[in-house]
Amino acid sequence: MEGRPEDDSELFARAQRGDTAAYEEIVRRYQQLAFRTAYVITGSTAEAEDAAQEGFVKAFRALDRFRPGAPPRPWLLRIVANEARNRVRSTQRRLGLELRLAEGFRPGDAAPSPEAASVAAEDTARLLGLVNALGEEDRLVIATRYFLELSGEEAAAALGIPEGTVKSRLSRALTRLRARYEEAASA
């Protein structure tokens, strides 16, 4: 075992037997994904941190309901995202999520020259502005699929909707975003 990272199913099996060290390892592995998912939903660093923390506590208490062999990511994401949504509802406010480009962002290998890189960077910044300006439903579904890189099943768990609805919602969101992008490009 030493030197080889334990796989998720082994960790969950140990945690289900009450091994708190195994659960701490699960928290360590998934805290970034949980926090970012909660951040996308709440739009607040503090609320996202609280939601992730409380989500992990609730997940621990619910471990007896985790089906051995099932993929753990959707299961965890559902619990954390529910917690994040509950926080948004209980505070009765919806924060607009404002995602930013990382400082010093360069498009990299995709751009063949410095000029092309500059244009590509502007395009990316414009696209981000358009995503930020989308309605909440559209922004959330795009963020889960492209920014958090969740699978359809995971996005469905995070958004609390059926996977088929994720697909249809994503398709509509992309259509709206594409129209706005083209409109902005031709302006």
Place this chain on the structure above:
Amino acid sequence: MPDLEQQLSVLGNALEWPPTPDIHIPALRGGRLSLAAPWWGAPVSILPRWALAAAAAILVAATGLLAFPPSREAIANWVNVHTIFQQVPHLATPKPQPPGPLGERLGLGGRTTLASAERQIAWHIALPATLGRPDEVYLQPPTDAPAQGEVTLVYATRPGIPVAAQTGVSVLVTEARGTVDQNFFGKMMGPNTTLEAVTVAGHKGYWIAGPLNEFFFTDANGDGRSDTVRLAANTLILDFAGTIVRIEGNLTKAQAVEIATSLG
């Protein structure tokens, strides 16, 4: 334009996320946080037959006792039936509403008439005969509301039904096409709120005694929706042939059922 989805993936890698906090759960180490064991104490598959029978008998007895309000909470705690008696530690206190037209104060949509609302939607608005004609009618078009819109009927005062102090309204009846699942809204109930499955004139529904913060349902397009319950009073939610009818007010269960029975 490069493929939009490809551009979004590039954008995803270029985002600046807030630093991920190091999440610690101190109660794990201190042993103060324990795994929630199933209430029967062990997996069903290894329980002997007599234990299963005993568990079933206890469940049947508990279900019967749950019908009596004074014992509900105690029994719920005892058998851990928290899908029904779900509690949240804090429930937002309803704030006094600002002055102005009722529809704006309560976020009910645009004021309209019954006839106009019926022309603008493709489904039948169920009217509770016992309440008579509504005093005001509001319509949320599908762009701002569930698929196929949402209609709210306002009954300002009605004999025998107290008026909500904050709104000056006795009863609100809100209708939208869709389906409802108690698991969605059960989690948003306050500490003193109970939920009970009911059947009214063959229609399945839920009687929620006490404040219900938020109400969740699936609209006609299959999209998850949430809506705020306006009166912070008691609520009867009914699946009326594909229309979710929500009756809110300082009503007793008998009054709410009587109103629901008269829907047509």
